[in-house]
Amino acid sequence: MSDNKRIAKNTVFLYFRMLLIMGVSLYISRVILSILGVEDFGIYNVVGGIVVIFTTLCGSLGSATSRYITFELGRKDYEKLNRVFSAAFMAHCAIALLIVILCETVGLWLFYKKMIIPADRIEAAFWVFQISLLTTVFSVTQVPYNACIIAHENMKIYAYVSIVEVLLKLAVVYALLISPIDKLVFYSILLCVVQVSVMFIYRFYCRQYPESKLRFCKDRSLFIDIFSYAGSDMIGSVSVLAQGQGLNILLNMFYGPVVNAARAIAYQLQSAVTQFSGNFFTAVRPQIIKLYAECKLEEMMRLVYNSSWISYYMLLMVSLPLCFERNFVLSLWLGEYPDHTSSFIILIIILCLIQALKTPRTTVYHATGHILRSNIFVGGVLCMAFPLAYLFLKLGGSPESVFWAANISMIVSEFVSMFILRRYIKYSILNYFINIHCRCFGVSMAATVILYYIQQQLEFGWCRLILMSLASVIITGILAYMFGIDSTLRNGLNRLVRSKIIRRK
Template sequence: MPSKKRLIINMFANALAFTVQFGINFFLTPYIVSTLGSEAYGFIPLVNNIIGYASIITVALDSISARFITIEITRGNYQKANSYFNSVLLADTILALLLMMPSLLFILKINDIINVPVDLLVDVQLTFFFAFLTFFVNLIFAVIGCCYYVKNRVDLNAKRSIESNIIRACILIALFTLNKPHIFFVTITTAVVAMYLFACNIHYSRKLTPELRVDLHKFSFLVIKEMLSTGVWNSINALSSTLLTGLDLLLANIFLGASQSGEYALVKTVPNFICQLVIVVLSAFVPEFNILYAKGDKKELLKSVDFSLRIMGYLVTIPIGFLIVFGKEFFSAWVPGQNVDLLQQLSIMTLLPLIAICGTDSITKIYTVTNKLRTPAIFMIIMGILNATGDYLLFTFTSLGIWVIPCVSFIVNIIIQLLFTPIFGAYCLHLKWNTFYLSIARSCSCAIVVISVSLLFKFIIQPQGWFSLFLTGFLCSILSLIFSFFIAFDKDVRVRIVAILKSKLQKQ
């Protein structure tokens, strides 16, 4: 299948999978808040963040395995690919066994580590138990799922994600309908889904990559050493990401208590959804990046990266710009009874850096593709330490309260996304330092278009409730997409897209 057609299919499938997942979480959040309170809800993203801390030491192998296996299979080196595959499988299994005891101790002593209301203690402990169970299942069998990326069939992975989210939704509805609501219902369903995806991954691994077979005799310490020499920088990046974004709810819980931590968890919910959307859109491009690099086609790789930057800015800035303008109306409809003015103000500070991230996140994948991870890892760990230190000092010596987190994060993210990422990305591909700034500017311009259109509509419409809010959002999106079309894409790309649309319409 032509790469462009495969790219479109991958993007569509990923977007559909994300929509299903988003829909479930979107409707689940206000239900949990209304039945259990924002204080209880705050533990759900906090659980995910703490699981992310455990993932730091697993990233070194899992984040890099797909790249190594893809390159070797593309080059026809099946024996080397199997060595990578089996070495990671055994190493992950050993690592999971080593982490089980510390995880159990953390669960048993959790009330000595973070602020947990007495009436929620058992519920929170069970929530962490099922979350860690999911983590271990995903860790042990992570490498099996690389088959989708090796063969550039991300669409199949997206289909399985859709199915798993439907299963998750059915189980959640049954649990919350037939039983007294509990937080751990969220993570027990995730554990069930992890088992389902494991079975699917085994099936597709045999179908898509029959060259890869489980044979632990092919384990090699030299292979692990080779991968760790590269992957360790991804672990450092993961630590940096934790210091940049993963400690905020934990610090809020420690310094401000479970109540304010829960409020900030609500604020972060939408930006987290948007970050997931960024990952979803970008994941459709990454397999092509690896394949083009393996073929040594630098010209097409640059085109693919540039196109991904423009697509990201064109599509992902739509929800960002709309929520910056209509955030108060959104929170009023989504979580009525909460302090929507505060939520809106905090939301703006968390959404603004995402505009820059949409314009640069594709560039960060170049680091892995070109295997140049050390410099960005060192830079990111420095920025992460500055971010965490700034949070700690401001929490300790000022009365800014919850505003500490978004303010410090905003400054740090602007430095990373607009000063370091585009310059180092150009260096990795041996390009001029300012190569990517035009694409970034176009991405930011798309956000300005969305905000401008939304402000215009706000003078005309004052949405009250979901129907008018969705209608306003739909109209703003359509107009923004039309105007941004001329900003995001060059003339030749616009002509090709219009020609494709015309041909599709004529066939119908």
């Protein structure tokens, strides 16, 4: 199967998975918010976020695992591939143990001394913390198996397992309605059971891959390589953490769990939206790494350009109607929702659009293995979001100021990243900036102005939401085709459409 066909096929499977999960997740979120209440919903998200802080250790190691497995698969070195998998599994077990130690010491100090949690919910929140930690331990040891599936580009398993996962989560909602114990604690227990069930399905499936057969790895140099790579990536993981759970904890310290609930709701909508472009890039990512492993640098950069455009415009198509119709969507989805949720959605989506341009280039860093310099400078800039947000809040800033801090640091880091990549891959920064950033920004502004005019002509409600969604797809698609991509991709799309028409005839 050709690379393009494989990417297309995998994207279809991932989109099926996305639509299934998105539909059920949005329904479940509404029911869970209703059952738990705004305060408990916020407590669950911020307490679980404490555990997420310490999974930074796993995040960087997971990137290293994915890179090494995909790289060796591209080189077809199957003996080393097995050693990489075994070493990665052993490393993740060690990291899981370290996470437990850190959470039960530093994490509990943060929980009791810094979090704003109502006194009557402290005990329930404590058990949520412990159950979230157990769930995280299982998730950490699962990382090498997920990396193996993605490296083989066999995305259909994600679609199939997602059916099981959403059915289990629907069962969680029903069980929560008849729960005889504290609903917040019971919810945490049930989600842990779902996570473990899905984990075992993936591990059973991975038995078909020879490299997934575990053996005791004594290759000291391999461990050093993996941990060195992970260590280099640690700063980048910390920066992501600072913009995610770090800012979430700041919101809790200054405004309490209700604002955490607003942030959690906004991020659930953001997660649903970003999957439209994220699924496409999940299918593309292994190809970028394999092209680098095969020394096909020109083809790799062409794929980086194409995937940057496609993923950005796909995200823009669904983001614009959500931004314009966010109040109607929220009222339709949740009925009543916490203050600040509406404004959080716009600021988070802006952050995601900037991130969409950065993701393909970040994969090139991982493919080359030269990530230390990038993480020091780019990650350092991203980490500045935390002290900047703290300063804004100390000066009396609103909760929205936290996301402005994140957006400012993300924009600055984007330019820093472009200059650093030039040291490892020969490409024109000016050409990249004009073709990627200027084209995407121009299409975004033009589409926003046109859609704003259309919105002003329509009345609030279902009809406007549907028309705005259709208009966003059509207008963004036309603008992107005419002005947002180069002639190479445009000609490729023309050939693809013509071939489909000829086949039908």
